[in-house]
Amino acid sequence: MKAERVLAGRYFMMGNEACAEGALAAGCEFSAGYPITPATEIANRLAERLPQLGGVFLQMEDEISSIAAVIGASWTGKKVMTVTSGPGISLMLENIGFAVGVETPCVIVNVQRGAPTTGMPTVGVQGDMVQAKHGSHGDYEIIALCPSSPQDMFEHTVIAFNYAEKYRTPVFILSDAFIGHMREEVTIPEAEKIERVYRKIPPQGADPQAIKGFLDEDVAPMPVFGRGFKAHVTSSCHDETGRRNLIDVSSLDMFVRRLSNKILKHKEEITLVERDYEGADVVLVSYGSVARAAAAGARLARDAGIPAGTLRLITVWPFPDHEIERMAGTASHVVVLENNLGQMYPYIKAAAAPFAEVSFLPPRLIGQIQDPADILRKIKEVFR
């Protein structure tokens, strides 16, 4: 393989490999991980490609140290990523909260598999959707993107790096075993056509005592290590300078609120969706692998003369309620499809219910994406 960071060209490529290529194209320099099905191919590819480009992939002793090493490397100014599946995310959660709390750019790929517990590793589910948002303790906001194809695995990984750098926060890719292991055409653009965002860093020689490197709702410049900023980075409640405060509750309020507002304030620019519901009376809302079935179901309905459309969420966190409201305001019926027992459904229903009838269509079998024929049946049922 050529030692080039961006392998521009057209490929028949596995989703997981496209994810690794997306990371490299975005500028990833360090990755650490622990083997887990069905995410392993991403790590394998990074282990082969990163050293050729001057980077490092480390095989760690567990997922806890994987995310910790990644966060540590991010504080040296590197672009970083770790990849795993549900059990690994469960182990990483405390450290993910740390990354949120001290505002560390990093990308976390969760190729979701049959769960709970060890579950069914080679089957895709969407079982960790709420975990990504609420898994670590305390109030916080997170960014999460849901790819539906190998091409998305490439493109969304680039976007995830850009969001991580821009907003100084962990960003999830919530894929699943189906998309991770799917092979399709993937087009990788020329390097100069790929947008790359780099975090803001205080100017060299800035007075260490004057740097306000934390808790800015418009994202503070990151006082990365090794440049004389004498950064005090603590997981404890802290102020804009990083100074710990364990007494004053108003300091805790600022710590919690500003970190959340940093994401919520920019929700509209973070939100990515695909709207295909103009004139539709019934709108199917879905994300990830299920969005492929939803699109097929809507086509069947339109062929049958029913005005059906789709809203595909790419950004699921921060939750795009404004997009749900906008869609529901134009529809009579909203059908939510997920490959789980209804994880995003309560959020979507809460936003859509004032405007339209909302219902949920689970898969017949968890781990088996909805059959378009079943989706058509459901559309006919609500459209009556």
Next chain:
Amino acid sequence: MSEIVHPLHRFIRPSVTSTTNCPGCGNGIVTQSILRAIDELGMDLDAFVFVSGIGCAAWIPSPLFNADVLHSIHGRPIAYALGIKMGLPEKKVMVVSGDGDLAAIGGNHLIHNARRNVEMTVICINNMIYGMTGGQAGPTTPAGVKTTTTPYGSFENSFDISRLVIGAGASFVARWTTVHARQLTRSIKKAIKKKGFAFIEVLSQCPVQFGRKSGLSGSVQMMEDYRKRSMGIEKAAGLTAEELKEKIIVGELVDMEKPEMAEEIERMKARAVERSR
């Protein structure tokens, strides 16, 4: 008249006006030894990144040291330090934390990075108890000691952390107590210079949580006990386990040359680039 300033005060973060240590805590002695070692080596704090976890000992670099400091979460500072070393191989990375943080919840990262022999200095302040949370038993608490979670006496075997780290493959391991401030300083200097995983265990008195329950009570009595029980590694070499019972073997237990991981990574990268041509 000019103001009298401690010669190491220039290393202290300007915003820090007080310490969180309890009266009689051994943390102050270890803090001085670390800063004295850096001072005697003629180094600047900007040459370092300090990493700590959770517990009383973790509060030494954070907030005291006027340097880049990552105060991470419980048990994981060595894993964070590894990532930092990967990103800044030219910097000295030093972990300062306690026995609970490094050997209990963080034991896995301790042994695996000793095995990797990645260059970093790890200073483990062993007070044999969970001090910050009110004196619970840990894996270093000696059998029989009453703590808040072993009110009838501890019934577990305890870790010899230094031996554990030696077994895992570290290239430098030393053990001292707070009575041995000068020897400790010398070993920290060696550890900073060491091309490899350098581990220093410091037995340190916690008069408030450990002393009260072990019956030794005061800081002075505890240090006196350390002094009496300490035995140099050379002297201990010929003695039986029975003769060494209750003894604290101090000194530089291991100091050897072996491949260091960050350097091995550079060789691996060269191979990767070669192969891709």
